[in-house]
Amino acid sequence: MPKSSLPLYLEKRADNFCFRRRMPKLSKMGSNPFLFFSLRTDIPSDAREITARLTAMTSLAFDYARGCPNMDQDTLRGLLTELVRFEIAAFEKTRLTTGPRSLAAAEFASEREQAIQEALRQAIFLRDWEAVRAPLECVAKRLNIALPDVKLTYATLALEALKVSIDISRERESRDRGEYSEQTPIFRHAIRSDLGIPTPKPSIPKASEALETAFAVTFTDDQAPSAAPQAPQLKPKNIIQHAIVPTASHSEPLTADKTNTSNIREILRSKNLLRACSEETIALLEKGDDVSLSEGFDIYIDFKRNGCVDDWERKQKPDTISGKKWVSSSLPSLKVAKAIWVDLLKNQSICAIEEDEVDDAIAIIRNIPKNHGKWTGIRADHGYLKLIEQVQNDETRAMNLAERQLHKAGCTNEEEIRDARLAQIVPRMRVETYQRHVRCAKRIGTMLHSLGITETNIFKDCGFSNDETKRLKATEDKIQREKWDDREQQLFSSPVFQGGAKSEDDPIFWMTLLARCHGLRSEEGAQLGPNDISTDKNIAYLRIRQQVGDSVKSDAGFRKIPIHPALIELNFMELVKRARIKGSKRLFPTMTRGKSKDNFTENFTKSFNHYRKKNGVYWHGLDFHALRTTFHHDLMDGSVPGYIKRNLMGHEPLDEGEKSYAQNGISINTLHDHICKIPFDAKSVRSPIHCSKPTLLSARAEKHGLKIVGR
Known part of the structure; x- marks a missing residue:
């Protein structure tokens, strides 16, 4: 292989390939040493692949060492999204708080937006990446992050910011003229209801939430979040389409293609489930994703009671005899899981449950005591959080008392004291029981999602891999059923x-x-x-x-x-x-x-x-x-x-x-x-x-x- 065709930092030495790259000068003292080592291969394709990986890794390490790491795509996207939300919310707030204006003032505002757009295009044409530094620094300060110092990374950010700013200006101009590309959700709902057309329930924020979101951004920087926002889960055509959804009064529902709940009977009939549920269950399903968590469990119980299986994608063959067996064997455990989940998630509507709430509930279930159904001193309406808190307090008091008693008796053996404290620990539910209760929520979510009631299964992560199960079981005593001895x-x-x-x-x-x-x-x-x-x-x-x-x-x-x-x-x-x-x-x-x-x-x-x-x-x-x-x-x-x-x-x-x-x-x-x-x-x-x-x-x-x- 000719030397000129080798990738940067890859060199051929004797029979092997080597990686050689100069380290950055991080201080005023000393020279710049080289990273140099053999790749232990004489195969060109392998050497190229290893070199590419080493180049990426060392570049990242050098950037962090200089204090100017490259900005990852999630942070870049979050910063620009916040920029859009800030500008649009500021515009909406200004428009609502100012009084009437003259025609000349309105036309001047329109001309101003066109001038802004032209200036932004000129900045892109001249590659003036500093033109948007001021607004980017303002938003970065709000997010408590730093703009990248690497020229290439900043140029990438600045170019996207200029394009986004043009879209912002266009959006402001359109809104100021009262021009909206789509009908409002309320108007569509009113028209369809007036014509007797069943309307799918859109998954849009409540009015109060929409207003709070629209005016959440102010002109001050006093309420900067502690970290950059996470990468959006949606995949819009561009950043502004995603950013203005929570704030725009004419925003498109996120779930416009959701299953029409008026057709739930047809869906049930197609899956041979119509005869396997009661009218009460059908009424609950017709609520769509407004169905509460408790009602979701009730729907599942009704189906299982009538002999349905958990393969909701296929046509069912309900069997009431199997259903009766399920009632006697599995229903009691499911009722316990229902009580736990409904309590921890406050029996919210399925559409209102957040992924973080589900993760928190899973962590809480892990700490529920083994005999929680027989625990005294806690009323049912206090909930499982109160139960866990009391168990932990009682446990701590008992452990401290046992230690004091041993000290009072003159015991100085640390192991004996430790064993006495451990003997006061209240057993938590077994791993097998914990996993069973967690998985119950996933069954409910899978059923509702498969029937088209919800767009996604919010409980999709309520399962355990083999490695997770093995790790959990390693934390508890092995209770194996033994044979009787003497x-x-x-x-x-x-x-x-x-x-x-x-x-x-x-x-x-x-x-x-x-x-x-x-x-x-x-x-x-x-x-x-x-x-x-x-x-x-x-x-x-x-x-x-x-x-x-x-x-x-x-x-x-x-x-x-x-x-x-x-x-x-x-x-x-x-x-x-x-x-x-x-x-x-x-x-x-x-x-x-x-x-x-x-x-x-x-x-x-x-x-x-x-x-x-x-x-x-x-x-x-x-x-x-x-x-x-x-x-x-x-x-x-x-x-x-x-x-x-x-x-x-x-x-x-x-x-x-x-x-x-x-x-x-x-x-x-x-x-x-x-x-x-x-x-x-x-x-x-x-x-x-x-x-x-x-x-x-x-x-x-x-x-x-x-x-x-x-x-």
């Missing part, structure tokens, strides 16, 4: 398992054994009825299945599980027999459904936790579901094959063989052999059902050497 013996030594059951069908007794010996989920055990128990080849088994009013987690949850020999020995089959005689639909008829989730698990979990705490067998992490975890560990310890383990646990099959070529399922004999590997000593507990001998004992149980003990 503390299981303490659980089964507690009263209900040693003859203290309230009845022969006490759920605490039987549900615990069903989970421990069969890996049943709480809802699966609670839903069992006499008709779910049967025998095959003299082996008793129970069926987990979906019936009217029941709920199974997934299709894989439908399964047959041989009854563990220990339950046979404890007269479980006698319980089934007596339930059949009574005509009971459930084996545990005393169990009730919770009001929030409408399932048995809700109330049973509370009862089981209360029982454990009352009898001193409560350990965090060792809950009811941990019994199912223990069952799974026992299967692994017994070297149970994966396909059998998944079948017994109710997990999804992994390969095509399990999915498509096992229609008849695994034989009951094989399943029973592996169930018998689950270690449980029936003699360690006392059954609430007393009879001379078990109703049914599988021959397979005898094979495994289980002894029958009469009660």
Whole structure:
């Protein structure tokens, strides 16, 4: 490559390319040293690319070192936008505050504007970039920024300022003559309403806000903002079109193409949503982006209650049965999220919510205490900010008190004092809960945007990337569900398992054994009825299945599980027999459904936790579901094959063989052999059902050497 064709600062030395650039003289002392180093490449294209990057980086560094950095495009655009707003607002204020004038004075003002325009054109023609320095310095002072000292950068700014000033002068001249290119929004609205034509709701400022914006700029420099404005989100044809929108009385609505809310029924019909919502929901949707945040949640709840999914872009297939399941499983959590968001954003209209408000709310939700629903001393109308404030104050007082008590007791160990203070910290909501509440807002925004109610989804950033999730979870303790260890013996030594059951069908007794010996989920055990128990080849088994009013987690949850020999020995089959005689639909008829989730698990979990705490067998992490975890560990310890383990646990099959070529399922004999590997000593507990001998004992149980003990 010839030396003359090399880019500036790129040199060829021996076998490699090098970067060589003289550093600027930043002081009066010393010479100008060079930056010189090898690029460690002999490929011309790579050397050119690296040199271009190094040139840009060093230019930026040198400019900042000299105190005259290049002005970025966002700052340049913000400065010129402020110039336009200042000039137009000053003109409007002067026009309204001065009295009538003569025709000669009006014509003179018009001639003055034309002279100004000609002078500005002359400045561009002569490249007189200093012609606009005074107004630019005035606006820069208001924005608390400095004009660039680099000639090229300033020339670029000055040229744009001259062109913008010409547009400003033209705008002033047109307004002064009463010439407006467009009809006013109020006139268009009045005409369309008079003709009976539905009018789309324009997203324009309220009258009071428009006046405040129009007269916000005064002739003094006393209220300069602390930083340059951010880059505008809109993409107008030029700066003046963007700048005069908030101030011009004839400005075009920003959302002129917004969906006509009168056609909302057609939109819903096209997406097959019309039959999946009530008239109240339709009325709310017809409000357009004036719908409040609370009403947005109500619209979403109505759709989901009727079995809609979150894919709003496609035609829906509402299913009321799925909707009922959603109500019992997800609605309670959504109601909590609704209360939080509505409180933090003051239940504003969707169109009035600002992006900064959403960001602030996300940060606040992170600090809500874990048990915020049970916190005492705070009335609901005080809100979550007040709750967080009180929690932080109580937390600080408790930490200081713990430290004072240790000092008073003569403790000087800093670690012990630190641990005592940390023990007083009030737990905040878990990361998983925090993310769920934040994501709820995004679902509302996505729905409204997809239905054309809002132009943008203000909650689009209410989501979390994998990296963000990983970073958040790294800040909290890992609470993993464990298997029961030797503390299981303490659980089964507690009263209900040693003859203290309230009845022969006490759920605490039987549900615990069903989970421990069969890996049943709480809802699966609670839903069992006499008709779910049967025998095959003299082996008793129970069926987990979906019936009217029941709920199974997934299709894989439908399964047959041989009854563990220990339950046979404890007269479980006698319980089934007596339930059949009574005509009971459930084996545990005393169990009730919770009001929030409408399932048995809700109330049973509370009862089981209360029982454990009352009898001193409560350990965090060792809950009811941990019994199912223990069952799974026992299967692994017994070297149970994966396909059998998944079948017994109710997990999804992994390969095509399990999915498509096992229609008849695994034989009951094989399943029973592996169930018998689950270690449980029936003699360690006392059954609430007393009879001379078990109703049914599988021959397979005898094979495994289980002894029958009469009660």
